Amino acid sequence: MMNSRDETSTNELPENGENEFDYNERLHELQLINEILIEIYRVEDPDKLCKLAGEAVHKLNKDCYVIVAFYDSSINSIRVRAAIGFENFAEKVVGMPGRDLANVTFMPEYLELNSQLLTSGKLENFKDGLYILLAKKIPQELCKKIEINLNIDSIQVIGFSHENNIFGSISILVPKDKKKLIMFFSIETIASHVSEKIHNIRTEKALIEAENRFELLFQQAPLSYHSLDEKGYFIDVNNTWLETLGYSWKEVIGKCFEDFLTPRYAEKFKAHLEKFKLQGEVQGVEYEAVRKDGKVINIVLDGRIAYDENGSFKQTHCVFKDITAQKEAERKALENEKLLRSMMDAITESVILMKPDRAVAYINETAAKRLNITQDEFIGKKLDTITPEDILDQRIKMFNIVLTEEKSVKFEDVRNGIHFLHHIYPVYNSSSQFSHFAVFSMDISEYRKAEKKLKWELAVNRELAELADALLDPNNSIETIAGIVLSASLRLTDSEHGYVSSIDPETGDNICYSLTRMMKTCNTHEKDKKVTFSKDTKGLYPKLLGYALNTKRGFYTNSPKTHPASGGVPEGHIPLENFLSVPAIVGNELVGQVSLANSKKSIF
Numbered sequence: 001m002m003n004s005r006d007e008t009s010t011n012e013l014p015e016n017g018e019n020e021f022d023y024n025e026r027l028h029e030l031q032l033i034n035e036i037l038i039e040i041y042r043v044e045d046p047d048k049l050c051k052l053a054g055e056a057v058h059k060l061n062k063d064c065y066v067i068v069a070f071y072d073s074s075i076n077s078i079r080v081r082a083a084i085g086f087e088n089f090a091e092k093v094v095g096m097p098g099r100d101l102a103n104v105t106f107m108p109e110y111l112e113l114n115s116q117l118l119t120s121g122k123l124e125n126f127k128d129g130l131y132i133l134l135a136k137k138i139p140q141e142l143c144k145k146i147e148i149n150l151n152i153d154s155i156q157v158i159g160f161s162h163e164n165n166i167f168g169s170i171s172i173l174v175p176k177d178k179k180k181l182i183m184f185f186s187i188e189t190i191a192s193h194v195s196e197k198i199h200n201i202r203t204e205k206a207l208i209e210a211e212n213r214f215e216l217l218f219q220q221a222p223l224s225y226h227s228l229d230e231k232g233y234f235i236d237v238n239n240t241w242l243e244t245l246g247y248s249w250k251e252v253i254g255k256c257f258e259d260f261l262t263p264r265y266a267e268k269f270k271a272h273l274e275k276f277k278l279q280g281e282v283q284g285v286e287y288e289a290v291r292k293d294g295k296v297i298n299i300v301l302d303g304r305i306a307y308d309e310n311g312s313f314k315q316t317h318c319v320f321k322d323i324t325a326q327k328e329a330e331r332k333a334l335e336n337e338k339l340l341r342s343m344m345d346a347i348t349e350s351v352i353l354m355k356p357d358r359a360v361a362y363i364n365e366t367a368a369k370r371l372n373i374t375q376d377e378f379i380g381k382k383l384d385t386i387t388p389e390d391i392l393d394q395r396i397k398m399f400n401i402v403l404t405e406e407k408s409v410k411f412e413d414v415r416n417g418i419h420f421l422h423h424i425y426p427v428y429n430s431s432s433q434f435s436h437f438a439v440f441s442m443d444i445s446e447y448r449k450a451e452k453k454l455k456w457e458l459a460v461n462r463e464l465a466e467l468a469d470a471l472l473d474p475n476n477s478i479e480t481i482a483g484i485v486l487s488a489s490l491r492l493t494d495s496e497h498g499y500v501s502s503i504d505p506e507t508g509d510n511i512c513y514s515l516t517r518m519m520k521t522c523n524t525h526e527k528d529k530k531v532t533f534s535k536d537t538k539g540l541y542p543k544l545l546g547y548a549l550n551t552k553r554g555f556y557t558n559s560p561k562t563h564p565a566s567g568g569v570p571e572g573h574i575p576l577e578n579f580l581s582v583p584a585i586v587g588n589e590l591v592g593q594v595s596l597a598n599s600k601k602s603i604f
Contacts, residue, residue, distance in 0.1 A: 032060065032186075033186050033190070036052070036190060037189075039056075040052060040190075040193055041197060043197070044201060046081075046198055047070065047081050049197060050069075050070045050082050050194075051068070051081060053082075053170060053190055053191070053194045054066045054067075054068040054081075054082035054083075054084045057084075057172060058084040058085055060182065060183040060187060061172065061178075061181055061182060061183065061187075063175055064085065064173060064175065064181070065083075065084070065150060065152075065173040066084040066172055066173075067082070067083050067084075067133075067171040067173070068083075068169070068170050068171075069081065069169050069171070070167065070168035071108065071166060071167055077105050077106065077107055077108075078105065078106055078108055078111065078135070078168070079104070079105045080104040080134075106134075106135040111132075112128075112132050112135070115164070117159065118157075118161055118166045119159055119161040119164060119166060120159070121159075121188060121191065121192060123156045123158045123172075123187060123188060124156065124157050125154055125155075126157045126171070127155075129144075129147065129155065130143040130146060130147055130152070130173070131143040133155060133171055150173065150175065152173050152174065152175060153175060153176035153178070154174045155172070155174070156172040156174060157169055157170070158170050158187065158188060158191045159191070159195075160191060160195045160198055161195055162195055162198075165199075167198045167199070168198075170187070170190075170191055172187075223240060223319040223321055224237075224240045224241035224319060224321070225241060225317070225318065225319050226252075226257070226318055227315045228315065228318065229316075230277070230313045231256070232256050232257050232269070233256050234252050235253070236253070237252050237253070244322055245290075245292060245297075246292035246293055247260075247292050260289055261288060262289075262290060264288070268287070272285055276305065277313065280304065280305050281303060282301065282303050283302045285300065286299070286301075286323075287299050287301060287320075297322055298322070298323050298327040299321065300321055300323050301318055301319070301320040302318065304316070304317050305317075341362070341364075344364040345365045345366075349366060349440065350363075350364065350366050350367035350370055350420075350439075350440070351364040351366070351367060351438075351439070351441075352364075353427070353437070353439075354383065354439065355436060355437075356435070356436070356437075358382050358383040359380055359382045360378050360382070360383070361379070361436060363375055363379070367441065371386070373386075383395060384396075391415065394411070398411055398424055402424050402425070402437060403426070403434070406426055406434070407426070408423060408424060408425045409423070409424050410422065410423050412444070417445075418443055419447075419448045420441050420442065420443060420444065421441070421442045422440070422442075423439070423440045424437055424439050425438040425439075426438075456492070460492060466484070466488070467485060478502055479513050482502065482592075483513065485594060486498050486594070489594055493580070493596055493600070494599065495596040495598055495600070496599075497596070498595060499513065499595050501513065501592050501593050503591055503592055507534070508534075508535055509533065510534075510545070510593070511531075511532050512530065512531045512533065512545070513530055543565060543567035544560060544579065545595065547563075547581065548581035548582060548583045549590060551583075552590060553583070554582035554583065555580075557578065557579050560576040561576070576597045576598060577597075577598050578597065578598065579595070579596075580596045580597070580599060581593055581594070581596075582595075
């Protein structure tokens with residue numbers, strides 16, 4: 001560790017003498033220092049500078065041994081660059097043939113020295129010995145042996161430093177037979193000038209390296225750079241700028257920036273330049289530039305204005321990027337989008353594109369009209385806010401299936417009386433990541449109606465085929481046939497009640513078979529379940545049961561009780577939700593009727 005200057009040390013600065021001998025010594029010292037300093041400022045290599053400093057200190061104290069160490073930032077190591085006075089003691093000092101102290105190298109962390117020891121600018125008495133001074137790189141026993149063989153009494157150390165930056169150090173090994181270390185101030189002066197010189201060398205080197213890096217960065221930067229004067233004329237451009245537009249440096253410097261733009265953008269540049277000077281910076285300004293070969297390219301420019309120490313305009317610093325390919329891609333994407341929108345709007349079914357959060361990104365005209373909203377009003381709205389509550393849960397469930405299972409789904413529902421078939425597909429971007437839901441909705445109401453009608457017709461034909469067999473069988477009575485007709489009618493319409501009647505050709509009475517299915521309170525015998533309705537004095541069949549017979553036309557009502565022909569039978573006895581009655585006519589002769597009530601399926 002660092003030791004402050006030992007107050008008991010015999011190596012003290014000698015008192016100023018007034019005799020001729022002291023004066024001559026001082027004059028010789030100053031002359032020597034002057035020569036050394038001249039040499040120091042001629043040297044530019046730090047290694048040579050270290051050796052020169054060591055030799056100079058040794059000249060001032062010839063009986064001492066001098067070690068000069070220097071920190072090399074390129075390898076982050078301390079190297080002994082000069083060992084003066086050890087020429088006849090190489091074997092004793094190092095302990096191995098063919099080596100000397102100038103080859104000793106060690107990392108800074110291995111050196112157990114206080115940084116103040118090397119930054120004070122003063123010679124300090126170092127009590128810890130050669131072993132610590134050499135960062136324990138040489139065995140301690142050997143270091144002790146060296147100190148004994150060289151008759152070392154003390155070690156004085158002074159550092160090369162600038163502010164808190166340590167460059168290296170000078171270590172002076174003082175033998176016991178030397179009365180005292182002389183010329184303290186001269187040694188400190190040498191160290192101070194060496195420190196300043198090393199600092200200047202490093203500073204100049206850093207500036208040169210910085211300039212080289214800047215020049216390399218400036219010329220090889222991936223963005224095109226140019227500098228303009230206050231009127232928009234070029235001061236400088238980099239290589240990327242020249243390569244982008246195909247010109248040479250001489251063809252650009254001194255010209256105006258607008259000379260390299262299309263006429264339309266040359267006019268815009270004049271207005272932009274004035275705005276640029278007012279604001280001090282611009283960002284994202286687009287221009288059309290003309291290459292030397294005549295090709296027009298799109299560029300986007302950012303820039304700032306540099307001012308001098310008086311705050312006046314000095315020059316602009318601008319960079320631009322060639323975005324021609326990007327513009328072309330945007331143009332094609334816009335054309336594709338327009339084409340896609342036109343195609344989607346031409347589709348007569350609903351098409352909706354949604355983001356992962358179910359916000360609408362696009363909706364075609366058909367879908368917008370069905371939802372009674374404009375396309376623009378729909379964009380950005382979420383499914384949750386535009387879907388009726390009665391079907392929202394089902395819709396969300398379907399979207400979640402598409403999102404989690406990454407597959408399309410198909411389902412149907414009815415909205416506002418329209419029967420829809422929906423398909424939801426996952427859409428992926430160029431990185432194969434999920435980006436949108438594509439929803440296609442088809443109005444299948446007519447299809448479902450036709451399907452229902454076809455099923456009805458098939459069912460009717462099947463029942464008629466069975467009924468035909470019964471009609472052709474001579475063993476079947478009217479009651480039996482009426483029962484078969486009634487059963488078929490009930491199956492086709494899923495009705496709760498019904499009856500089949502026939503007209504007695506002799507009396508004209510309407511004889512109803514199985515009417516007890518509608519009128520549980522009707523008192524009839526088990527063997528005779530017929531109910532007979534005769535014509536009234538006007539020759540008409542009574543009540544709702546006779547309306548179809550009287551008019552010879554079928555009718556249907558959703559409100560039997562309020563129908564004009566209603567009269568209590570059967571609507572007065574049991575609750576009827578609807579009532580259907582169809583007369584049976586052969587030629588012009590009325591032969592009977594089929595009546596149904598509380599039907600769950602429409603027959604129309």
